[in-house]
Amino acid sequence: xxxxxxxxxxxxxxxxxxxxxxxxxxxxxxxxxxxxxxxxxxxxxxxxxxxxxxxxxxxxxxxxxxxxxxxxxxxxxxxxxxxxxxxxxxxxxxxxxxxxxxxxxxxxxxxxx
Amino acid sequence: xxxxxxxxxxxxxxxxxxxxxxxxxxxxxxxxxxxxxxxxxxxxxxxxxxxxxxxxxxxxxxxxxxxxxxxxxxxxxxxxxxxxxxxxxxxxxxxxxxxxxxxxxxxxxxxxxxxxxxxxxxxxxxxxxxxxxxxxxxxxxxxxxxxxxxxxxxxxxxxxxxxxxxxxxxxxxxxxxxxxxxxxxxxxxxxxxxxxxxxxxxxxxxxxxxxxxxxxxxxxxxxxxxxxxxxxxxxxxxxxxxxxxxxxxxxxxxxxxxxxxxxxxxxxxxxxxxxxxxxxxxxxxxxxxxxxxxxxxxxxxxxxxxxxxxxxxxxxxxxxxxxxxxxxxxxxxxxxxxxxxxxxxxxxxxxxxxxxxxxxxxxxxxxxxxxxxxxxxxxxxxxxxxxxxxxxxxxxxxxxxxxxxxxxxxxxxxxxxxxxxxxxxxxxxxxxxxxxxxxxxxxxxxxxxxxxxxxxxxxxxxxxxxxxxxxxxxxxxxxxxxxxxxxxxxxxxxxxxxxxxxxxxxxxxxxxxxxxxxxxxxxxxxxxxxxxxxxxxxxxxxx
Ligand SMILES: Cc1cc2nc3c(=O)[nH]c(=O)nc-3n(C[C@H](O)[C@H](O)[C@H](O)COP(=O)(O)OP(=O)(O)OC[C@H]3O[C@@H](n4cnc5c(N)ncnc54)[C@H](O)[C@@H]3O)c2cc1C
Numbered sequence: 001x002x003x004x005x006x007x008x009x010x011x012x013x014x015x016x017x018x019x020x021x022x023x024x025x026x027x028x029x030x031x032x033x034x035x036x037x038x039x040x041x042x043x044x045x046x047x048x049x050x051x052x053x054x055x056x057x058x059x060x061x062x063x064x065x066x067x068x069x070x071x072x073x074x075x076x077x078x079x080x081x082x083x084x085x086x087x088x089x090x091x092x093x094x095x096x097x098x099x100x101x102x103x104x105x106x107x108x109x110x111x112x113x
Numbered sequence: 114x115x116x117x118x119x120x121x122x123x124x125x126x127x128x129x130x131x132x133x134x135x136x137x138x139x140x141x142x143x144x145x146x147x148x149x150x151x152x153x154x155x156x157x158x159x160x161x162x163x164x165x166x167x168x169x170x171x172x173x174x175x176x177x178x179x180x181x182x183x184x185x186x187x188x189x190x191x192x193x194x195x196x197x198x199x200x201x202x203x204x205x206x207x208x209x210x211x212x213x214x215x216x217x218x219x220x221x222x223x224x225x226x227x228x229x230x231x232x233x234x235x236x237x238x239x240x241x242x243x244x245x246x247x248x249x250x251x252x253x254x255x256x257x258x259x260x261x262x263x264x265x266x267x268x269x270x271x272x273x274x275x276x277x278x279x280x281x282x283x284x285x286x287x288x289x290x291x292x293x294x295x296x297x298x299x300x301x302x303x304x305x306x307x308x309x310x311x312x313x314x315x316x317x318x319x320x321x322x323x324x325x326x327x328x329x330x331x332x333x334x335x336x337x338x339x340x341x342x343x344x345x346x347x348x349x350x351x352x353x354x355x356x357x358x359x360x361x362x363x364x365x366x367x368x369x370x371x372x373x374x375x376x377x378x379x380x381x382x383x384x385x386x387x388x389x390x391x392x393x394x395x396x397x398x399x400x401x402x403x404x405x406x407x408x409x410x411x412x413x414x415x416x417x418x419x420x421x422x423x424x425x426x427x428x429x430x431x432x433x434x435x436x437x438x439x440x441x442x443x444x445x446x447x448x449x450x451x452x453x454x455x456x457x458x459x460x461x462x463x464x465x466x467x468x469x470x471x472x473x474x475x476x477x478x479x480x481x482x483x484x485x486x487x488x489x490x491x492x493x494x495x496x497x498x499x500x501x502x503x504x505x506x507x508x509x510x511x512x513x514x515x516x517x518x519x520x521x522x523x524x525x526x527x528x529x530x531x532x533x534x535x536x537x538x539x540x541x542x543x544x545x546x547x548x549x550x551x552x553x554x555x556x557x558x559x560x561x562x563x564x565x566x567x568x569x570x571x572x573x574x575x576x577x578x579x580x581x582x583x584x585x586x587x588x589x590x591x592x593x594x595x596x597x598x599x600x601x602x603x604x605x606x607x608x609x610x611x612x613x614x615x616x617x618x619x620x621x622x623x624x625x626x627x628x629x630x631x632x633x634x635x636x637x638x639x640x641x642x643x644x645x646x647x648x649x650x651x652x653x654x655x656x
Pocket of ligand 1: 191
């Protein structure tokens with residue numbers, strides 16, 4: 001019985017670790033770029049004064065069009081990009097042996113000059 | 114052609130969530146694309162036509178019209194419930210050629226630049242950097258638009274430079290729907306651009322110090338500021354130090370500005386005799402809830418620009434003022450006694466990092482600021498000679514009637530020429546508290562009472578003060594603007610009444626202006642106030 005509980009605990013620990021390891025977001029911003037403002041402040045935090053564009057899609061490896069879709073978000077360049085990876089994304093990639101990937105992007109473009 | 118998008122809304126708010134305020138409509142204008150209209154001045158004039166069209170539409174619908182910039186003002190000065198205009202996309206920039214300069218101008222053409230209203234400070238700094246130039250001063254951060262920034266009179270602590278509006282030498286205003294309502298104004302004693310340039314802007318020229326000074330800090334109410342001419346200077350570096358400073362040393366410097374004879378010395382910033390140099394910027398941070406603690410000084414020296422210095426931006430970001438977390442607001446509403454404990458515990462994030470040294474351009478040192486929750490800011494201008502009295506009044510007030518969740522700082526700026534500029538004292542000490550906007554609760558003074566009591570307490574202490582137009586105050590406090598500005602209030606009302614027709618004065622009014630008593634119209638204002646003058650102060654027949 002004790003062995004059984006230890007096994008379950010280990011599994012839970014691994015799941016929690018995997019969850020924290022694989023659920024993260026990375027935000028990158030260009031230092032000198034001027035952010036495209038939104039018409040009115042919205043939400044809280046970093047994006048409050050920025051026009052936000054999002055991309056939530058699934059891409060299959062070797063489909064180049066999808067890469068172009070990402071770039072079409074900001075024709076003149078990005079001010080900042082937040083890339084989010086969740087447990088679901090990791091599992092999907094694992095199950096499909098890396099052939100199918102979920103992309104979840106939030107970004108702000110440079111202000112048109 | 115410039116295009117305007119229309120957004121129907123029910124409420125509008127500021128960057129720091131000081132509202133929400135009821136609102137009907139936001140209009141946002143984008144100038145024509147460069148590849149369709151390649152000449153900047155054509156795009157600019159085309160945008161002016163669009164703004165006139167929008168004003169005409171507001172007039173037709175008997176509605177008010179209020180431009181706003183980055184919504185960084187922490188009160189309702191930028192709000193208007195009928196039609197609001199979002200300017201941030203109006204960011205045309207123009208260099209000034211030698212042939213554009215007025216023959217009697219004291220300015221060098223290479224130091225003058227023309228910026229459309231929606232350019233932000235960051236954007237302007239970047240553009241100037243590419244020209245080897247810099248703004249002379251800015252606020253502590255860079256997100257304000259140029260028109261929004263000058264309209265409330267923003268400042269940093271460049272004590273011998275002044276405030277942002279003091280770098281403006283020409284203003285292009287749209288005061289109504291007609292082509293004749295586009296005016297370019299300057300000081301008659303210091304003209305900047307010639308009549309030919311004004312004609313290129315399709316503007317009537319008015320050179321008149323009084324009108325110009327009234328328009329410099331116009332509170333969004335002297336018409337639509339379409340563009341401004343800024344005087345800038347060659348790129349320079351700033352070297353920033355953060356050190357503990359004894360209260361007595363800080364207050365002595367604040368009141369006497371006698372840096373060479375101060376006991377506060379930064380060893381690397383002394384002259385050949387070992388005497389401290391006068392800094393470019395001097396700011397002091399105070400923990401209001403610990404009387405025994407030394408203050409923190411941010412001292413910045415101006416240096417010639419030499420490339421190759423270490424990138425200052427990561428370290429500057431760590432030092433930017435950080436708001437207290439939301440949990441503090443919750444706690445504060447219930448148990449105000451925890452506020453001093455939290456402020457003490459969070460000193461590391463509230464104040465800049467001690468013993469740090471950073472070098473960068475003005476644009477790099479006063480870098481991006483991020484939204485970290487609902488915030489309030491109370492900022493007054495006082496004569497620097499009154500610093501000790503005012504600081505002690507403030508400390509006593511927040512310790513007896515508070516505590517409230519905020520920290521105190523003071524900065525300095527020399528007097529502005531703007532009629533309603535709040536930095537009006539020969540050397541203005543800007544005394545401020547920034548903090549978290551709290552919810553009313555049994556354990557804490559209510560926010561609105563705090564704002565009202567603040568004014569009462571300072572008036573009872575007999576301290577002459579002004580308040581920052583873009584910050585929090587009980588703006589409807591009876592007689593507040595008279596107390597702050599005396600007969601300059603009438604001078605401003607008269608200049609506005611002479612420049613705008615009565616219906617247009619109403620179009621460019623809002624609740625803020627009504628509650629401060631500044632929307633009053635003087636139909637008998639002297640028309641001479643808008644006469645263009647020559648350098649000797651006589652009517653100028655050439656315009
Ligand atoms: C993070 C932060 C840091 C700050 N730091 C400082 C500081 O260091 N020093 C300081 O002095 N202040 C500071 N402030 C206050 C702020 O800089 C001022 O309130 C400033 O006026 C805001 O500029 P804005 O572009 O956001 O204008 P808004 O707040 O949008 O508008 C301000 C006023 O300008 C008017 N206006 C805007 N555009 C036009 C136009 N085209 N024509 C006519 N009127 C117009 C509006 O109607 C309104 O009356 C800070 C505020 C924040 C949020």
